[in-house]
Amino acid sequence: MRRAPARIALTVVLFLLGFLVVAQLNAGSADQGLTALSVSELTELVANVTTRNNQLREEIATLERQHESVQAAVNRGDTSVGQIQADLDRILGWSGVLPVSGPGVVVTIKGPVPGDAIELLMNELRNAGAEATAIGDIRVVPGVVATGPESSVVLRGVPLADPIVITAVGQAQVLAGSLGRAGGPIAQLNARFPGVDVRVVTLDLVLVPATDRDLTPTLGKPRL
Amino acid sequence: MTAIARRIRTIPSWQITLGAALLGLGFLIAAQLASEGPRVRYTSLERTPLVETALDLQAQQESLKEQVLQLRATIQDLEAAGQGGTALTGELNDRLQQARMAAGLVALTGPGVVIRLTDSTLPIPQDGNARDYLVSGQDVLTVVEELWLAGAEAIAVNGERVTVGTAVVDIGGSVLVNSAYLAPPYDVKAIGPATMYEALVASPGFVDFVRNRSETFGLGISYAVLDAVELDAYAGTVNLRYGRVDASPTPGPVASALPSRTP
Numbered sequence: 001m002r003r004a005p006a007r008i009a010l011t012v013v014l015f016l017l018g019f020l021v022v023a024q025l026n027a028g029s030a031d032q033g034l035t036a037l038s039v040s041e042l043t044e045l046v047a048n049v050t051t052r053n054n055q056l057r058e059e060i061a062t063l064e065r066q067h068e069s070v071q072a073a074v075n076r077g078d079t080s081v082g083q084i085q086a087d088l089d090r091i092l093g094w095s096g097v098l099p100v101s102g103p104g105v106v107v108t109i110k111g112p113v114p115g116d117a118i119e120l121l122m123n124e125l126r127n128a129g130a131e132a133t134a135i136g137d138i139r140v141v142p143g144v145v146a147t148g149p150e151s152s153v154v155l156r157g158v159p160l161a162d163p164i165v166i167t168a169v170g171q172a173q174v175l176a177g178s179l180g181r182a183g184g185p186i187a188q189l190n191a192r193f194p195g196v197d198v199r200v201v202t203l204d205l206v207l208v209p210a211t212d213r214d215l216t217p218t219l220g221k222p223r224l
Numbered sequence: 225m226t227a228i229a230r231r232i233r234t235i236p237s238w239q240i241t242l243g244a245a246l247l248g249l250g251f252l253i254a255a256q257l258a259s260e261g262p263r264v265r266y267t268s269l270e271r272t273p274l275v276e277t278a279l280d281l282q283a284q285q286e287s288l289k290e291q292v293l294q295l296r297a298t299i300q301d302l303e304a305a306g307q308g309g310t311a312l313t314g315e316l317n318d319r320l321q322q323a324r325m326a327a328g329l330v331a332l333t334g335p336g337v338v339i340r341l342t343d344s345t346l347p348i349p350q351d352g353n354a355r356d357y358l359v360s361g362q363d364v365l366t367v368v369e370e371l372w373l374a375g376a377e378a379i380a381v382n383g384e385r386v387t388v389g390t391a392v393v394d395i396g397g398s399v400l401v402n403s404a405y406l407a408p409p410y411d412v413k414a415i416g417p418a419t420m421y422e423a424l425v426a427s428p429g430f431v432d433f434v435r436n437r438s439e440t441f442g443l444g445i446s447y448a449v450l451d452a453v454e455l456d457a458y459a460g461t462v463n464l465r466y467g468r469v470d471a472s473p474t475p476g477p478v479a480s481a482l483p484s485r486t487p
Binding site for chain 1: 236238239241242245246248249252253270271274275277278279281282284285288289291292295296298299302303305310312313316317319320322323324325326327328329330331332333334335336365366369372373376377378379386387388389390391392393395396397398400402403404405407408415416417429454455459460461462463464465466467468469470471
């Protein structure tokens with residue numbers, strides 16, 4: 001007679017135990033970081049992800065048009081030299097192998113700053129949608145990193161002279177606004193290095209040169 | 225002592241099991257309440273729909289990226305199928321494939337290293353800032369930059385390929401790479417030469433990073449040197465909306481468009 005209530009109690013407790021174990025494990029899942037964000041941070045995150053999704057939709061539309069064009073050429077038994085050349089130019093321009101021109105900003109930094117401060121500005125420009133960037137006359141591509149302490153910043157082994165000039169192609173007002181926003185990278189840089197002068201000029205036309213680096217992987221092979 | 229032992233032996237086994245289960249239950253309730261702490265701070269009516277929206281958008285993004293990759297693969301197959309036409313088409317296709325690899329649009333495998341960054345497990349002091357004990361966007365960016373300087377030729381963070389347009393953003397302790405929300409832990413994978421790890425740990429910048437973030441705040445920094453590191457292809461846009469490409473000359477040798485490597 002005593003065993004039945006004991007078994008019920010044990011079952012209830014073990015059920016609760018199992019439930020809490022699952023809840024605790026779920027607390028470590030992907031949305032854990034999100035639940036710790038404030039409303040304004042969540043809004044900023046949603047805006048970022050929405051922008052990327054819109055860009056992806058544009059890319060899908062471009063690829064669908066390209067697909068139709070290539071398919072039509074194949075159906076005609078034709079070659080699609082023009083289409084392939086256009087695709088090649090698009091990729092080479094985007095990746096840094098060809099020069100790119102257009103509206104954008106020129107950022108001039110006068111005074112001693114370390115390499116990581118330059119990288120902070122570059123990261124912000126990329127986040128604001130810069131389509132091509134250069135430091136001095138060196139196109140910034142993967143593997144090109146400004147490094148070194150104040151007054152001794154080096155880019156690809158070449159010391160950068162004062163002032164350091166960054167050029168970026170993109171929506172000029174957005175790039176300038178992103179750099180100059182309250183608490184943004186220029187504000188942070190001014191707080192760290194009060195003597196440093198950072199100027200941003202928006203222009204209708206800036207030119208970003210091509211890289212002279214070979215970006216083709218030599219150790220990495222296409223994954224099948 | 226023998227009286228106590230006799231008393232313990234007389235306790236029915238179900239009571240011992242129930243006692244152990246209740247102990248576990250109490251522990252888990254306490255852990256659950258503790259883990260709810262930071263969330264309670266931000267509870268408001270707007271938050272739940274915003275979290276749901278963010279998760280929904282992230283799921284959409286995964287689907288869109290999949291569509292991009294599939295379309296690229298289909299186009300590539302069609303272009304390759306049409307290669308028989310002329311020598312010019314074949315040459316252009318070879319250059320296109322090489323350009324895609326160089327741009328990060330092709331998934332790669334090769335020797336390299338994986339650096340894993342995990343949030344600190346140290347107790348946060350009363351006057352401490354909880355976010356100092358979490359992996360930040362700046363931490364991820366530092367590791368990426370140090371790997372480039374150590375000789376990496378391709379890098380990805382939790383599946384997001386690092387390309388010419390990649391930004392690493394920190395929003396309230398959450399890390400976005402290529403505007404994709406990434407959940408911790410963060411695996412920074414790099415393909416590169418056999419000397420890459422030695423070059424990384426010898427870099428003053430990386431040494432400072434380990435000292436400042438791991439030794440001071442307890443961030444987890446672990447590594448693995450592997451014969452085969454797998455990197456996903458970049459699935460984002462390669463369109464220029466504002467820039468105009470100074471177009472390449474008519475096809476010549478591949479080397480003329482893809483210049484030689486400089487150290």
